[in-house]
Each structure stands twice: as C-alpha cells, then as structure tokens.
Amino acid sequence: MVVARRRWFQTPWDFRESVLFTAAALFAGFVFEFASSGSSIALPRLPVNAIILSLFAAVVLSIGFSLRNNLIVKWFGGIPLGLCLIFAIALLSLIGGIVPQGTESSGSLAAQAGVNHIFSSWPFALTVILFLANLGLSLSWKLIPFKVQNLQFILFHAGFWIALSCAIFGSADLQRLVVPIEEGKANSFGYTMESDTPQRLPFSVFLHEFSLEEYPPQLLLYDPHSDKLLMDKSQTILEVRKGTTASWKGLDVLVLDYIPFALPGKDGLPQPADRSTGIPYAKVRISADSTKREAWISTGSPMLKPDAAALGNLYLIMVPGTPKSFRSAVTIQDGKGDDVMANLEVNKPVNFKEWKLYQMGYDEKAGRWSKLSLIEVIHDPWLPAVYLGFFMIMAGNILFFWNGIKRTEGASS
Amino acid sequence: MITFTTAAILAIACWSLGSIVSIFARRTPVLKVPAFLLAFGGSVVMISFIAFYWSILDRPPLRTLGETRLWYAALIPLVGFLVEYRWKIDWLKYYCMALAGFFLVINLLHPEVFDKTLMPALQSPWFIPHVVVYLVGYVLLAASSVTALHNVSLQLRAKKNVTGESVSHYLALLGFVFLSFGLIFGALWAKEAWGHYWTWDPKETWAFLSWLAYLGYLHAYRYNIERSKLQWYLALAFVVLLVCWFGVNYLPSAQNSVHTYTQS
Numbered sequence: 001m002v003v004a005r006r007r008w009f010q011t012p013w014d015f016r017e018s019v020l021f022t023a024a025a026l027f028a029g030f031v032f033e034f035a036s037s038g039s040s041i042a043l044p045r046l047p048v049n050a051i052i053l054s055l056f057a058a059v060v061l062s063i064g065f066s067l068r069n070n071l072i073v074k075w076f077g078g079i080p081l082g083l084c085l086i087f088a089i090a091l092l093s094l095i096g097g098i099v100p101q102g103t104e105s106s107g108s109l110a111a112q113a114g115v116n117h118i119f120s121s122w123p124f125a126l127t128v129i130l131f132l133a134n135l136g137l138s139l140s141w142k143l144i145p146f147k148v149q150n151l152q153f154i155l156f157h158a159g160f161w162i163a164l165s166c167a168i169f170g171s172a173d174l175q176r177l178v179v180p181i182e183e184g185k186a187n188s189f190g191y192t193m194e195s196d197t198p199q200r201l202p203f204s205v206f207l208h209e210f211s212l213e214e215y216p217p218q219l220l221l222y223d224p225h226s227d228k229l230l231m232d233k234s235q236t237i238l239e240v241r242k243g244t245t246a247s248w249k250g251l252d253v254l255v256l257d258y259i260p261f262a263l264p265g266k267d268g269l270p271q272p273a274d275r276s277t278g279i280p281y282a283k284v285r286i287s288a289d290s291t292k293r294e295a296w297i298s299t300g301s302p303m304l305k306p307d308a309a310a311l312g313n314l315y316l317i318m319v320p321g322t323p324k325s326f327r328s329a330v331t332i333q334d335g336k337g338d339d340v341m342a343n344l345e346v347n348k349p350v351n352f353k354e355w356k357l358y359q360m361g362y363d364e365k366a367g368r369w370s371k372l373s374l375i376e377v378i379h380d381p382w383l384p385a386v387y388l389g390f391f392m393i394m395a396g397n398i399l400f401f402w403n404g405i406k407r408t409e410g411a412s413s
Numbered sequence: 414m415i416t417f418t419t420a421a422i423l424a425i426a427c428w429s430l431g432s433i434v435s436i437f438a439r440r441t442p443v444l445k446v447p448a449f450l451l452a453f454g455g456s457v458v459m460i461s462f463i464a465f466y467w468s469i470l471d472r473p474p475l476r477t478l479g480e481t482r483l484w485y486a487a488l489i490p491l492v493g494f495l496v497e498y499r500w501k502i503d504w505l506k507y508y509c510m511a512l513a514g515f516f517l518v519i520n521l522l523h524p525e526v527f528d529k530t531l532m533p534a535l536q537s538p539w540f541i542p543h544v545v546v547y548l549v550g551y552v553l554l555a556a557s558s559v560t561a562l563h564n565v566s567l568q569l570r571a572k573k574n575v576t577g578e579s580v581s582h583y584l585a586l587l588g589f590v591f592l593s594f595g596l597i598f599g600a601l602w603a604k605e606a607w608g609h610y611w612t613w614d615p616k617e618t619w620a621f622l623s624w625l626a627y628l629g630y631l632h633a634y635r636y637n638i639e640r641s642k643l644q645w646y647l648a649l650a651f652v653v654l655l656v657c658w659f660g661v662n663y664l665p666s667a668q669n670s671v672h673t674y675t676q677s
Contacts, residue, residue, distance in 0.1 A: 079636040083629055090625040097618040100666045119613050167611060176608060215530045236527040322530050346533035347606045358608050378608045386610065390597050401590045404583060 013075040015084070022084040025130055026091075029123025030113060038112040040120040043172035046381065053169045060133050064140025077137025085131040092124050128168060135161050152403060156396030163389025170382025177378075178360060181207040181330075183371045190377055201377060203352060208329040210362060210373040215239065215321030216260075217280045217299050219246050219253065222308070222315045230314075240282050240318060250288060253316060257283040264304075270296060279304060282318055286311065302366055320367065328359055328373040344375060355379050417524070420462035421517040427455030428490065428510040435503075452490065452510060459487035459513075472531045475544045478659055479525040484548045485555075486513040492556040492584070500580050508559045539602030546598060550591030551654060554627070557584035558651035564644040578640045581647050589627040596624055615666040619657035626650045 009017060043049060067073040075081060096118040099110065114121030139157045142150045177190025177199060188204035191197075216239040221230040232238060232246040244255040261278025262270035270281040281298045286309060299320045300306025309316040327345040332352045342350040344359040351357075356378045363370040431452025438444035463483055466474045474480040490513050493506030560581035567574045599620070600610035611617060630646055661667050 079632050083632050083636070086625055086629045086632065090622055090629070093618050093622050093625065096613060096666075097615055097622060097661075098664055098666055101613060174609070231526065234527070235524055237529065239529065323533060324530070325533050325536070347537040349605060349608075356608070360608075376608050380609075383604075383610075387601075390600065393593060394597055397590045397593050401587065404586045404590070 011071045015080045018080040018084040029126040032122035033114040045172045049169045060136035061140045064137040082134045088127045152399035155392045159389045159392025166382045166385040175379040179375045203334040206331040212326040212368045213324045217318045252287040254285045424455040424458040425514045482516040486516045488552045534606045543598040547595035553588035557581045561644040561647035623653045626653045
C-alpha cells in the first residue's frame with residue numbers, strides 16, 4: 001500500500017501546521033513587543049479582568065461544545081498544537097531562566113525584545129492565551145458527556161487552566177507593599193518596589209517591639225593580610241559554649257567560660273548583663289607550641305568594639321551567629337474600632353481583613369539591636385481561585401498516580 | 414562518632430559486593446538472597462547515617478547540595494530494587510548503585526562545612542515535604558532516564574525491548590506526579606514565607622521548565638509518537654532537571670535567587 005504524503009494545510013492538520021502556527025505566534029509576539037518598544041503589558045484590574053476572563057472562558061467552551069466536529073477546531077484543541085505551545089512556553093521560560101529578569105536597561109536590544117521581562121512580554125502573553133484556548137477546547141470535549149474515567153483528566157486540566165489564567169489575569173490586582181515601622185511608632189503607609197511614593201493603607205500598624213534571636217557565636221581565625229577567615233581543622237562551624245575546642249595548625253583553643261549576655265565591668269572584665277544590651281563573651285585558653293595563655297574575646301556590637309586575641313599575624317575572633325528567628329510584636333488597627341495584636345514572624349504571616357502581613361526584614365547593620373522592622377503587606381483577591389486550581393491539579397495527580405500504579409501492574413503481566 | 418567517610422565507604426562496599434554477588438547469582442540462584450541483602454544493606458547504612466546526621470544537626474540535612482546528594486544516594490538504589498521486583502528487570506539496579514556511589518564519592522572529595530544553622534525562611538513545616546517529594550521525583554526520573562538510555566543502546570544494536578520501554582514510561586509518569594507535588598508544595602510554602610506563590614525566581618523557572626519537559630513527554634506519548642524516539646527524549650529530559658538541581662547556581666539569572674544552595 002502506498003501512503004500518500006499529506007500536503008501542507010491538507011486536513012486534518014497535524015504537527016507541521018502546529019509548528020508553523022506556534023512559530024508565527026511567537027514571531028508576532030516579538031513584533032508587537034518591538035513595536036511597543038519593550039514596555040511591559042499593563043493588564044486591566046478588577047472587575048474588568050474578571051469580565052474579560054469569564055467571556056474568554058465562555059467563548060472557548062461554547063466553541064468547543066458547538067463545533068466539536070469542525071476539523072480546524074479539532075486541531076486547535078488537539079495534542080499537536082498543545083505540544084507545540086508547551087514547547088513555546090518552555091522556550092520563553094528558558095530565556096527567562098537564563099537572562100537576568102527585571103534588570104533596568106531600557107533602550108537596549110534585549111529590553112526592546114522583552115527578554116529581560118519575558119513573563120510580562122507580548123510573546124509570552126500571546127502564547128499563554130493560545131495555550132489556554134487549546135487547553136479549554138480539549139477540556140470541553142471531556143466535560144460533556146461526563147464520564148467518571150475522565151475525572152483525572154478534568155481535574156488536572158481544569159485545575160491548570162484555572163490556576164494559570166487566574167494567576168496571570170489576577171496579577172494586576174496583586175498589591176505588595178513594604179511598611180517600615182520604628183519601635184513605639186505606627187505607620188499606615190507602604191512602598192512598592194517600583195516607586196518611592198508612599199501609598200495609604202486601609203489600616204495602620206503599631207510596632208511594640210522588634211526582637212531577634214541568634215544562633216550561638218562562632219570561633220574563627222582571622223588573617224588580616226589576605227582578609228580571610230580560617231576555619232578550624234574539622235571544617236565545622238564551631239558554636240561557642242563552655243568546653244568547645246578548636247584547633248588550627250599548631251594551635252589549640254579551649255573555651256573555659258562563656259557568657260551569652262555581658263558588658264565590661266570597671267576592671268575591664270565582663271559582667272553578666274541584660275539581654276537587651278549584653279553581648280557574648282568567651283574566656284579562651286590558647287595553646288600554641290609550648291606556651292599557654294588565657295584571654296576574653298567578644299563579638300562586639302554597634303556600641304562596643306569587639307575583643308580579639310592576637311596570635312602573631314593572626315587574630316582569634318568570635319563572630320555573632322546568624323539570625324535564628326526574628327519577630328515583631330504589633331497592633332493592627334483599621335480606625336473603625338477593629339484592632340488585632342499579633343506576633344509577626346518569618347513563615348508565620350498574620351491575616352487582617354483581606355490583607356496578609358509578613359515579617360520581612362530589619363535594619364541589618366544594627367542586627368539584634370535594630371529598632372526598625374520591615375513588614376510586607378499583601379492583598380491578592382485572586383488567591384482563592386489560584387489555590388482552587390492547585391488543589392484540583394493535586395487531586396488529579398493523585399488519581400494519575402493511582403491509575404499509573406494500576407497500569408504498571410498490567411504492564412508487568 | 415560515626416563519620417561520613419566511614420558510612421560512605423561502608424555503603425559503597427555493600428553496593429559493590431552486592432553487585433558482584435548478584436552477577437554470580439545469575440548462575441547460582443542460591444546467592445540471590447545474600448546479593449540482595451548486601452546491596453540493600455548499602456541503602457540501610459545511608460538511611461541510618463541520614464537519621465543520625467539529622468539528630469546531631471538538630472535540623473533536617475536538606476540544606477546544602479551535598480546533603481541532598483546523601484538522600485539521593487540512599488534512595489536511588491531502592492528504585493532499582495523495586496523495578497527488579499516489579500518487572501523482573503535486573504540491570505537497572507547496577508546503574509542505580511553506581512550512580513549512588515558516584516554521589517557519595519563527590520561528597521567524599523568535597524567535604525562540606527558542618528553547619529547546624531538554618532535560616533528563618535527554611536524553618537517551616539513545608540521544608541521537609543517540599544524537598545523530599547522533589548528528591549523522590551528526581552530519583553524516579555533519574556531511573557527513568559537511565560532506563561531510556563539503556564533502551565536507546567539496545568535500539569542501536571537493533572534489539573527489541575518492549576518491557577524496557579514501558580518501564581521508562583511508568584517511571585517518568587510517577588516522577589512527573591512527584592514533580593507536580595513538589596512544585597505546588599513549593600508555591601504554597603512560598604506564599605507563607607515570601608508573600609507570593611510564584612515570582613519567576615530562576616529556580617522556580619527551571620522547575621517549571623523541567624515540569625513542562627515531562628508534561629510534553631506525556632502528551633507526546635499519548636499521541637502515539639513512536640516509543641523508540643521517545644526514549645531519546647526521556648534520556649535527555651533529565652539534563653533539564655540537572656540544570657534545575659545544581660546548574661542554576663551558575664547561571665547569570667541566579668544572582669538574586671532565594672533558592673541557591675549554601676555554597677561551602
């Protein structure tokens with residue numbers, strides 16, 4: 001039997017037409033991007049974006065339901081085009097994964113082509129829209145008539161459709177503001193990453209106290225000539241406490257005493273002090289060759305110079321531990337009588353009305369003594385829709401896994 | 414104190430001996446059980462070491478690249494044993510044990526700094542599920558890629574091999590499920606820790622890319638593209654995962670990533 005080679009654009013369309021179509025879409029996208037001289041796309045906000053998205057979904061689904069036997073529509077919702085669009089999105093993501101994003105260099109060729117803001121560029125937007133149309137059509141054919149065996153397909157594909165479309169259409173409504181607050185003061189203004197103009201929030205945040213806990217300090221040997229910190233033989237980050245030992249070439253150190261919070265007394269020797277002012281002190285015995293000596297060393301603070309032990313050209317120093325946790329005790333008020341006291345901590349955000357408040361940062365130069373706390377406040381009305389999509393994908397995945405396991409049993413027999 | 418060097422050498426010895434005995438077991442079936450016990454013992458050694466290391470670190474050993482290699486070395490031989498049990502394919506486990514040994518050797522050559530600290534953003538209930546789900550996904554996809562490579566080499570020698578092709582497919586399918594969970598767990602965690610579920614951080618972008626690569630594979634498979642061609646695809650798709658796992662650190666886009674592993 002002779003298989004006649006299918007000519008270009010002879011129905012039913014297949015991979016060749018899909019590749020051409022996808023390439024044309026990418027090309028058109030880059031042309032648009034050049035024409036708009038590389039400016040990011042400004043999306044409409046609520047309720048306009050919600051209306052556009054609903055209309056788009058309605059159009060795609062009704063075309064899918066009514067024209068399911070049309071060969072072009074079939075191709076548009078088919079796997080070949082879907083695959084090509086997946087690869088196109090992958091290609092654009094590859095650009096976004098290699099070229100640093102968000103760098104300001106307008107006017108350059110890269111900026112005009114949109115490659116330094118690829119995820120808000122025309123080629124990306126166009127590809128995603130086509131992909132959503134393709135995905136939506138294929139979904140419509142599995143939705144009606146409904147069959148239980150299609151449930152995995154529906155959950156996964158509908159979940160992906162919802163999560164992707166809501167994340168992108170809803171991005172215009174995402175508000176992320178940084179609120180700097182000093183201890184004992186309130187602030188009701190936030191700043192975006194892009195501009196210096198403060199924006200008024202529908203609430204204010206009062207900072208009672210900012211506190212930071214550190215890991216224990218570390219012992220290191222400092223070489224001022226090469227400006228290098230030398231680690232001890234065991235390549236261990238040495239946490240200073242009573243009894244800690246460390247050794248370098250020809251040098252042994254033993255921590256005889258350790259006071260986590262202390263201040264120098266009248267005789268110069270450290271005396272235990274309050275947590276809020278004291279700094280870590282350690283009494284060390286240094287044995288080099290046959291000589292032994294003892295010394296107090298400290299980490300220092302913004303108010304106090306550190307004490308180091310000189311050893312020839314080197315110094316034995318104690319550096320403060322890295323932050324273990326930091327938190328802000330705040331009161332959030334909306335001025336209408338609603339107020340909430342809360343502890344903000346990394347990984348433990350707090351909800352207030354439709355906003356979510358995050359512990360973001362502090363004055364890193366002052367470290368433990370920072371009187372400033374940076375709070376990030378976020379409003380994202382589309383979050384529930386995106387999460388619905390996520391959970392549908394996960395549910396679909398559990399079914400996929402289950403079916404996969406069942407089918408592997410079939411394959412082995 | 415149990416050191417990493419002792420554990421690694423012991424595990425590698427178990428895997429090597431297990432492999433040798435297992436080759437002899439092809440002729441003398443009596444040796445099958447001791448061969449399996451030896452090889453399995455290697456993974457038990459690594460799992461016990463991870464448990465011990467976890468307890469003295471006071472934090473899960475999942476923070477540095479070297480620490481993720483420990484898990485990888487412990488888990489990937491298990492996939493080899495599972496495939497042998499399920500599909501009666503006995504060659505995959507050799508590749509898996511060799512790969513595990515290779516990762517331990519990297520760790521032996523580049524000893525890491527012993528550091529107990531864990532930055533606040535990582536102190537989250539999502540930390541362990543996110544990383545472990547990803548590791549299992551990577552392990553399955555590595556096994557899938559190795560199987561596909563083996564299938565490609567059989568193809569080149571014009572040997573027929575239907576079971577091998579279905580093994581690489583099902584491993585990729587299961588791996589994809591784990592990748593999806595890892596990606597979504599990561600998004601849910603990011604919302605709690607950094608305020609937004611998706612910020613196109615380079616690591617996220619590459620994780621998304623690897624997910625797309627396998628999504629593409631599953632659709633190509635579904636469209637009945639020749640299975641033999643797809644073996645090439647599966648063999649190469651793992652390269653994207655490798656870039657995502659540690660290549661990202663070296664890319665120009667990674668300057669401001671929150672995801673770069675601690676370098677030491």
